[in-house]
Amino acid sequence: xxxxxxxxxxxxxxxxxxxxxxxxxxxxxxxxxxxxxxxxxxxxxxxxxxxxxxxxxxxxxxxxxxxxxxxxxxxxxxxxxxxxxxxxxxxxxxxxxxxxxxxxxxxxxxxxxxxxxxxxxxxxxxxxxxxxxxxxxxxxxxxxxxxxxxxxxxxxxxxxxxxxxxxxxxxxxxxxxxxxxxxxxxxxxxxxxxxxxxxxxxxxxxxxxxxxxxxxxxxxxxxxxxxxxxxxxxxxxxxxxxxxxxxxxxxxxxxxxxxxxxxxxxxxxxxxxxxxxxxxxxxxxxxxxxxxxxxxxxxxxxxxxxxxxxxxxxxxxxxxxxxxxxxxxxxxxxxxxxxxxxxxxxxxxxxxxxxxxxxxxxxxxxxxxxxxxxxxxxxxxxxxxxxxxxxxxxxxxxxxxxxxxxxxxxxxxxxxxxxxxxxxxxxxxxxxxxxxxxxxxxxxxxxxxxxxxxxxxxxxxxxxxxxxxx
Numbered sequence: 305x306x307x308x309x310x311x312x313x314x315x316x317x318x319x320x321x322x323x324x325x326x327x328x329x330x331x332x333x334x335x336x337x338x339x340x341x342x343x344x345x346x347x348x349x350x351x352x353x354x355x356x357x358x359x360x361x362x363x364x365x366x367x368x369x370x371x372x373x374x375x376x377x378x379x380x381x382x383x384x385x386x387x388x389x390x391x392x393x394x395x396x397x398x399x400x401x402x403x404x405x406x407x408x409x410x411x412x413x414x415x416x417x418x419x420x421x422x423x424x425x426x427x428x429x430x431x432x433x434x435x436x437x438x439x440x441x442x443x444x445x446x447x448x449x450x451x452x453x454x455x456x457x458x459x460x461x462x463x464x465x466x467x468x469x470x471x472x473x474x475x476x477x478x479x480x481x482x483x484x485x486x487x488x489x490x491x492x493x494x495x496x497x498x499x500x501x502x503x504x505x506x507x508x509x510x511x512x513x514x515x516x517x518x519x520x521x522x523x524x525x526x527x528x529x530x531x532x533x534x535x536x537x538x539x540x541x542x543x544x545x546x547x548x549x550x551x552x553x554x555x556x557x558x559x560x561x562x563x564x565x566x567x568x569x570x571x572x573x574x575x576x577x578x579x580x581x582x583x584x585x586x587x588x589x590x591x592x593x594x595x596x597x598x599x600x601x602x603x604x605x606x607x608x609x610x611x612x613x614x615x616x617x618x619x620x621x622x623x624x625x626x627x628x629x630x631x632x633x634x635x636x637x638x639x640x641x642x643x644x645x646x647x648x649x650x651x652x653x654x655x656x657x658x659x660x661x662x663x664x665x666x667x668x669x670x671x672x673x674x675x676x677x678x679x680x681x682x683x684x685x686x687x688x689x690x691x692x693x694x695x696x697x698x699x700x701x702x703x704x705x706x707x708x709x710x711x712x713x714x715x716x717x718x719x720x721x722x723x724x725x726x727x728x729x730x731x732x733x734x735x736x737x738x739x740x741x742x743x744x745x746x747x748x749x750x751x752x753x754x755x756x757x758x759x760x761x762x763x764x765x766x767x768x769x770x771x772x773x774x
Contacts, residue, residue, distance in 0.1 A: 313543075313550070313771055315348075316533055316559055319408045319437035319458040319485040324349040326770060327535055329563030330412020330439055331497065331741065332356025333726040334367065335574050336566065338395035342402025343571040343763035345409050350559075352439060353399050355411040355427055357384065357694060357723065358391035359730070370727055372692050377703055381693030384723075385419040389426035396427065400434040408436045410460065414498070415443030416598055418693040418705055421451065428455040437485050442498045442600060443696075446472060449480040458485035460535070464492040464500030466519040473527055486533040487524065488561060489517050493592065495538030496563050496743035498600040507592055507601060513539065514549070521556050530556050537561035541745045541752075544773035562770070564743035568755065570762045575733030578740065581605070583758055587747045597700035597719040605740040609725065612680075617718045619657050619675040620668070621650040637665045637673070644673065666717040669699070674717060687721040694723035 315322040328344040330336050332354035341351030359367040370387060374380040392411065399409045411427065413420055428435065432455070440448045441462025452459035461477070463469045469487055477484060492499040493510035501507055517534055524532060533556075540546065540560045549558050567574055568582050589606050595613045596602045604610055623644040624631045631645040635654065644667075646654070657663075657675045664681040665673045676684070691701035698704075700719035702711045722739065729738035749755050754769055761769065 316557055318350055318533060318559065319410065319460075321408055321436070323407050324767070324771075325533070325559035326350065326767060327410075327537075327559055327561040328352045328566050329537060329561045330354045330356075330410070331563060331567070332358075332412070332414070332417075333723070334359040334391075334730050335572075335741070336412070337573045338398025339402065339573060340566060340569065340571045340763065341395075341399040341409055343569075344566070344767070345399065345403035345407030347764055347767045348407050349767060350408045350410055350437075351399060351403065352410040352412050353395045355388070355392045355395075355413040355423065355438075356417050357388045357727075358395045360387065360391040360394055367731060369731060370723075372690075374692075377691050377693055377709065380691070381418060381705065384692045384694060385422050385426070388419070388423045389430070392423065392427035393430040396431040396434045400431075409434065410437040410439050411435050412439045414598075415440050415445040415448070416600075416696050417442075418695050420696070421447060424451050425455075428457065439488060441488070441490060441500065442598065444468070444472065446476040449477045449483065453480040453483045456483075458483050460484075460486045460488055462488040462490050462500075462537070463520070464490055465502065465516065466523040468500065469520060470523050473523075478527065481529075484529070484532055486535050486559065487520065488535040488537050489513070489520055490561075491516075491536075491538030492601065493538075494603075494744045496590070496603050496746070497741045498596060498598060498602045499592065501601045514555075518554060521554070524556075533557035533559050535559045535561050537563065538743065539745055541565065541748050542774055543770060547773070564746050565766060565770075566763070567742075568749060568760055569766050570760055573730075575730065575735075577733040578729065578735050579760060580758070581735045581740070582742070582746060582749050583755060584750060585742065585746045586750065590742050590744045590746055592744075595719055597698045597716070597722055598695055599697075599699055603742065603744060605735075605742045605746070607738075607740055608736045609738055609740070613718070613720065616674055616676055616680075619653075619662055620672045620718075621646050621654065622670075622672050623667070624671070635665065635673070637667075646673075667714060668718055669713040669716050676717070681717075684717045687724060688715045690724075691721070692723060 316325040327350040330352040341353040344351030372380040437458040439460040492501040591606045623646050627645045633646045633648040633651045635644045635646045662675040688701045691703045699716045702715045704711045725739040
């Protein structure tokens, strides 16, 4: 039986410097910032702040509310990019100053976030020498390598399969391989936030990360990249459970990323209510779901916000525009009584939902209609109108940053405005009525004796704890 030995944690070369093989996972919007990243780097590890619409701070260090004055989506989208650049530059400077020249500072972005190329170039232009690496996932970031190399910073793609990395390498990364720092393998079943599950993978049947990372390493060896570390992300809590990964010749150079544990530190920027809630999470409280407007699977705490989305989608029936043998039931929607046709067997469910107050029908891109309250329907429509283009393409509002400005699909009322809720949880601390991302190991806060009696460590104390294997 292998026993964890802290001496096994030898320094590893990441983004041009030897550091501890421990990485803070980036969490937007503002759930990992310059303060948390600087603290991780100051301990000789890798700190990561989020470049996903990073918050701007006032003179007292408090988050400035995001304000959009534009009358059109295009105008608000431009404001969003400007604010994201200003916030990212500010957070990078904070991280660099707090790092005291130790460790590495990385910035995390989502390739599918709105204006990602403009945001990357804007932040990197204003932070020369302050950011050492860019981590990027949630999509296929083919242009990441070229942008990073232009600004002489390293890049670290986030992938969930060997197939994804092979596609990135063959199409783009082989041309700028000198700036490839590491490859982050993110377990799509265990990681918090957005996950890289493909259509070929079953969300209900988690696969062994060892075999998947081994396949990734095999692909990297095909490209003569055995000197490039793989960073294991998602489901990492106690390193004693990963001892067989360390100094493993099959896997090659390995580092470990922690996304959920850094949330519960004194330097973590999330509200106290969020930190306290993390201490109470039970096994199964984190749900892998498909409600995100990005179209990706994501993992979040099953609170009232998520339960409402589940309930809303359960009140859903298919419809057609022309009556046929299967769809004989007549459904009238809206003040004008627009006629749709549903299955007769669904009429009883519709009547039951309406008796409960869910009287407003809203059509979806899947040619179904959901039923909700007039108040909730009004909020959904208002959120769709207020869209500021935080994604390259949004299923909820049908925004697209393409020339036509639309996905070409109907807005999807089964989803939600992700920008609004992630900003709200950070600003208000309301963890019950907003999206609360978390990894599937979050229940271990409640079970781990390290957090007994609500203890919240500093980043330094957490890293010391991690190095013991616990």
